[in-house]
Amino acid sequence: MPEVQVRKKFTAVEEIFHEGGPVSLVPLRRASALAVIHNPFAGIYVEEIAGFMDDLKPLGLEMARSLVAALGGDSRVIEGYGKGAIVGAAGEIEHGALWHVPGGYAMREILGDAKAIVSSTKKVGGPGTRLDVPITHINASYVRSHFDAMEVGTADAPRADEILLALVMTTGPRIHARVGGLKASEIKGEDGLR
């Protein structure tokens, strides 16, 4: 499979103190790492694309590591994650699906024993397209306080022959989470769901 060509990388870190309610003693931190890569399958239909997933693994690991670094360097503080992709106009949605395995593998690898499926979303779009990357708890998908989303995007990507790949990590629940449901303290941690 072709070499992965990265045009640019983009990192955003949010530190949230409050949203109109009590100021949190520990601010919620959320970070996104984006990589804009050349889409080797742009413009033509290619049947065999799955091999590119392996080629993306090193980039996934690099992005996952950069997120942990952006959130302070200790992977134990990471509680939520998500991933996504925006495929440029000359590609197809299936090219975005190439990110499921390497993106998810990378974050599990870095976070040790994360059990929950990495929630994800993807779309085809032009430069500046925004993507709302869904976020769930890393060990139990049903933890309600950690259902969240982070909007990502950058002004000049993806161009038609590019794919924008995204990974997202967070350090805790929504800043004023109070709608009940399964709590992080109640996680059994057996099936990745509860």
Added chain:
Amino acid sequence: MKARIRKIVTFVEETKTEMGRTIDPPTRRAAAVAVIENPYAGKFAEDLSELMIIGEELGELLTLRAVAALGIPATSVESYGKAAAVGENGEIEHAAAILHPKLGTPVRRVLGKGAALIPSSKKRGGIGVALDIPLGHKDAAFVRSHFDGMEVRINDAPRANEIVVAVAVTDSGRPLARVGGLTKDQIKGEDGLR
């Protein structure tokens, strides 16, 4: 601190290739952005001095954050810029009060130098509005390779009674600058212009 900050977001962009050419070393830039409450929202105030003090506080805080995000010594910063977006219950003069009277001095103190005017932009806008932060060389405004802009946006700000304030710094000019003009090795650094 006078500023009532809801959140701080930092962005880092790294460009590794452009038009198929490798950028070595990659060009890097960072912006630190604060979302604050607008103390004058919804009413006319003749005296805007509280926002001027907030500007001074944010000048230091955001420059420190942006330089830290870039991960370089403050003295290695090459260009800079600032911008503000006022939510719909404020006026453009509120952005001016933050940006112009007092914000620049702490920026230059953190960077060690900064003879040139800090280029700025401002607007009033709704939630999620994009800010284009103008960039110019910090010691000589006429350095053509460093005229640039960085777009930042935060999807949940500014709310009507908020202001988004941004400071951007770089370690370089445009990726493939080649339109002539004053170059950075020709800087005299006396008047902030050349």
